[in-house]
Amino acid sequence: MPKIHYFQIVAILGSIALFGVVVDFIRRGLLKEKYSVLWLVLCVAVTALAIKRELLDRIAIKLGVAYPPSLLFLVAFLFVLLILLHFSVVISILHEKNKALAQEIALMRQTIKEAGAKEREHNARGL
Amino acid sequence: MDSNTIARSRDMTPYGNPRLLVIIPAFNEEETIASVIEDVRHNCPEADILVVNDGSRDATARISEGMGVATLTHPYNLGIGATMQTGYKYARLKGYDAAVQVDADGQHRADQIGRLIRPLIEGQAQVVVGSRFLDEGGYRPSLARGAGISIFSRIVSAILRERVTDTTSGFRASGREAIAFFSVFYPDDYPEVEALVLLHKRGFRIIEVPVEMSERAGGQSSITPTRSAYYMIKVLLAIFVDLLKK
Numbered sequence: 001m002p003k004i005h006y007f008q009i010v011a012i013l014g015s016i017a018l019f020g021v022v023v024d025f026i027r028r029g030l031l032k033e034k035y036s037v038l039w040l041v042l043c044v045a046v047t048a049l050a051i052k053r054e055l056l057d058r059i060a061i062k063l064g065v066a067y068p069p070s071l072l073f074l075v076a077f078l079f080v081l082l083i084l085l086h087f088s089v090v091i092s093i094l095h096e097k098n099k100a101l102a103q104e105i106a107l108m109r110q111t112i113k114e115a116g117a118k119e120r121e122h123n124a125r126g127l
Numbered sequence: 128m129d130s131n132t133i134a135r136s137r138d139m140t141p142y143g144n145p146r147l148l149v150i151i152p153a154f155n156e157e158e159t160i161a162s163v164i165e166d167v168r169h170n171c172p173e174a175d176i177l178v179v180n181d182g183s184r185d186a187t188a189r190i191s192e193g194m195g196v197a198t199l200t201h202p203y204n205l206g207i208g209a210t211m212q213t214g215y216k217y218a219r220l221k222g223y224d225a226a227v228q229v230d231a232d233g234q235h236r237a238d239q240i241g242r243l244i245r246p247l248i249e250g251q252a253q254v255v256v257g258s259r260f261l262d263e264g265g266y267r268p269s270l271a272r273g274a275g276i277s278i279f280s281r282i283v284s285a286i287l288r289e290r291v292t293d294t295t296s297g298f299r300a301s302g303r304e305a306i307a308f309f310s311v312f313y314p315d316d317y318p319e320v321e322a323l324v325l326l327h328k329r330g331f332r333i334i335e336v337p338v339e340m341s342e343r344a345g346g347q348s349s350i351t352p353t354r355s356a357y358y359m360i361k362v363l364l365a366i367f368v369d370l371l372k373k
Contacts, residue, residue: 106199
């Protein structure tokens with residue numbers, strides 16, 4: 001049984017806290033499940049590597065990382081990049097939808113205006 | 128080209144009277160919008176006019192509505208690409224045969240619209256671009272702007288395998304198919320150059336005709352020196368990404 005390092009405890013507690021916050025946000029409706037998956041996977045991955053010290057060391061040696069704990073940072077960093085990219089895609093999709101909505105409103109306003117004008121004309125003729 | 132020629136060419140069309148819509152995208156153009164509308168009414172009376180007001184904070188929409196022009200107002204500023212697209216959506220909804228984009232700053236002259244429309248009516252092209260450079264039109268851009276225009280012209284000409292002299296011209300006419308296409312796909316900002324590449328990829332026939340343009344009567348060019356670097360990069364990137372798309 002290898003000695004437990006502080007960094008493992010910090011990483012595990014940090015990940016569990018983040019996991020808790022994310023789940024709480026979902027519960028309170030502040031975060032959609034759809035956008036929480038990457039966060040939760042990040043927590044699980046960091047926790048798993050911090051607990052399974054041998055695994056972390058083995059992967060670090062394979063990758064040529066001299067100081068295994070820094071591999072935790074790398075994993076976390078890559079996940080954060082992935083999450084950012086995911087958000088950029090989501091924002092782009094929202095941008096398109098938002099534009100279409102605004103255009104639709106502009107077209108509908110005009111349709112309503114035309115209908116109103118037609119009705120006034122009709123009423124005027126009726127009288 | 129006088130209105131007689133338009134009337135005559137109408138008879139040659141397979142679908143009777145082509146219905147023509149002039150789309151005027153406007154963002155804070157209260158100084159010039161009235162004269163542009165007057166110009167179109169006077170020099171191109173057979174066309175319906177649509178002003179697309181892109182969330183202007185000035186009197187633009189009030190002026191155009193006051194003149195009895197159909198006016199679409201975006202709830203907030205969406206940019207020129209989305210503004211033109213709104214116009215094409217309207218054109219498609221109302222079943223227009225052709226749509227011409229005329230800028231609200233007064234640089235596009237309504238007496239030139241006939242030149243843009245003729246190739247559409249005669250079936251030579253589905254999109255017609257008015258070029259300031261084909262004729263001895265007399266437009267001499269500044270050195271920096273000229274360089275930018277020339278780079279775009281070379282790239283687009285190479286992609287289209289056809290000479291295009293004025294890729295940034297917003298003075299264009301689109302037929303039914305192009306209206307339908309634009310109402311679904313239209314680039315966001317600085318859309319003119321990219322729209323040509325998109326059209327080409329979809330197999331549209333595009334031609335240029337010489338037109339005369341005026342100096343802008345009011346307002347500022349959207350292309351300030353600080354923005355031109357962004358303009359170049361955005362447009363070039365967009366073109367190459369478009370080429371990679373299916």
